[in-house]
Amino acid sequence: MRTADxxxxxxxxLTAALAAAGLLGTAGVAxxxxxxxxxxxxxxxxxxxxxxxxxxxxAEEGWLPSAPQIFGGFAxxxxxxxxx
Amino acid sequence: xxxxxxxxxxxxxxxxxxxxxxxxxxxxPGLLPAARVLVDKxxxxxxxxxxxxxxxSEIRRAEAGVVVRISPLLRELVATALLAAERTxxxxxxxxxxxxxxxxYDRDLRLVLAxxxxxxxxxxxxxxxxxxxxxxxxLTVPSGVRLDLGATAKAWAADRCAHLVADRLHCGVxxxxxxxxxxxxxxxxxxxxxxxxxxxxxxAEVVSLPSGGAVATSxxxxxxxxxxxxxxxxxxxxxxxxxxxGHWRSITVAADTCVDANTMSTAALVRGAMAVDWxxxxxxxxxxxxxxxxxxxxxxxxx
Numbered sequence: 001m002r003t004a005d006x007x008x009x010x011x012x013x014l015t016a017a018l019a020a021a022g023l024l025g026t027a028g029v030a031x032x033x034x035x036x037x038x039x040x041x042x043x044x045x046x047x048x049x050x051x052x053x054x055x056x057x058x059a060e061e062g063w064l065p066s067a068p069q070i071f072g073g074f075a076x077x078x079x080x081x082x083x084x
Numbered sequence: 085x086x087x088x089x090x091x092x093x094x095x096x097x098x099x100x101x102x103x104x105x106x107x108x109x110x111x112x113p114g115l116l117p118a119a120r121v122l123v124d125k126x127x128x129x130x131x132x133x134x135x136x137x138x139x140x141s142e143i144r145r146a147e148a149g150v151v152v153r154i155s156p157l158l159r160e161l162v163a164t165a166l167l168a169a170e171r172t173x174x175x176x177x178x179x180x181x182x183x184x185x186x187x188x189y190d191r192d193l194r195l196v197l198a199x200x201x202x203x204x205x206x207x208x209x210x211x212x213x214x215x216x217x218x219x220x221x222x223l224t225v226p227s228g229v230r231l232d233l234g235a236t237a238k239a240w241a242a243d244r245c246a247h248l249v250a251d252r253l254h255c256g257v258x259x260x261x262x263x264x265x266x267x268x269x270x271x272x273x274x275x276x277x278x279x280x281x282x283x284x285x286x287x288a289e290v291v292s293l294p295s296g297g298a299v300a301t302s303x304x305x306x307x308x309x310x311x312x313x314x315x316x317x318x319x320x321x322x323x324x325x326x327x328x329x330g331h332w333r334s335i336t337v338a339a340d341t342c343v344d345a346n347t348m349s350t351a352a353l354v355r356g357a358m359a360v361d362w363x364x365x366x367x368x369x370x371x372x373x374x375x376x377x378x379x380x381x382x383x384x385x386x387x
Contacts, residue, residue: 070338078272
């Protein structure tokens with residue numbers, strides 16, 4: 001795992017801990033980081049089957065995209081998201 | 085099919101593009117004409133670089149089985165697609181183009197739907213993204229492999245257009261290409277208000293997206309057609325070369341870039357029952373709608 005990924009994962013674990021302790025307004029960004037290895041290793045029918053010969057899941061395992069905090073809306077929408 | 089039920093206003097421009105609708109919203113409505121010029125030019129460039137349906141698009145010419153030098157734009161689009169494939173262990177795979185062709189989606193959907201009859205060819209798995217080699221500006225697509233960058237290129241274009249408009253015109257901007265929404269610049273005080281709804285009969289809600297954020301929805305109900313008596317949709321499982329089973333009607337994900345949001349929403353659809361765990365492990369704000377109309381929320385506000 002790359003250093004940057006480790007740092008991001010650590011940051012998320014810290015955020016999760018803060019959220020669990022009620023130190024954040026919402027647990028919205030909390031992430032079950034501890035579960036990640038088990039999920040990607042165990043993978044279930046998804047990852048295990050779709051990984052093609054020679055596929056290396058390490059990039060997937062370390063991928064933790066950053067995301068904004070989403071709140072409930074309260075006004076007329078500017079745009080709509082739906083499948084396209 | 086997403087039904088855009090939002091009205092056009094003085095601060096928004098709406099027009100058809102790529103079989104869906106584009107929507108451009110600015111915090112400075114007076115800049116809309118200038119912004120529209122920028123966006124139109126960028127979308128045209130992306131289409132000519134990577135359209136599956138334009139016979140003379142750059143990507144069509146690059147599918148030659150030999151090393152081909154490609155433009156910086158196509159290089160970035162292909163690199164984005166390959167990175168998405170790597171990050172999802174191949175769930176989002178750009179080599180599904182041939183699968184879609186064999187299923188009958190080999191031209192603009194409007195033309196697909198207008199055909200009298202579509203005969204499905206033999207269904208086989210996608211060749212796999214690792215068969216595509218990108219080395220700087222040198223692209224090698226094996227003979228017979230057809231690329232479809234649709235899952236990432238539209239999202240990339242939304243990101244690109246939003247940042248382009250914000251940087252050039254110094255205003256807040258939202259760019260929506262179908263279900264792919266990107267924002268940039270200083271947004272409205274309480275965030276961009278986004279209606280989350282795929283089909284008219286689906287439960288709807290409005291969320292507030294902070295400026296700089298992005299959101300994307302992938303759906304098994306959109307872009308559907310019938311071939312050999314079976315109804316297909318456009319999200320293909322690369323492992324089998326067929327549309328993913330309809331465990332979910334739609335999945336909406338938020339991220340800091342639309343490419344990340346779309347990559348996750350598409351990969352989650354492919355993962356089916358594993359989608360919730362996969363998204364949760366990434367801390368992804370997501371809203372999943374199953375076939376029975378039940379909504380699952382992850383790091384997502386209650387309705």
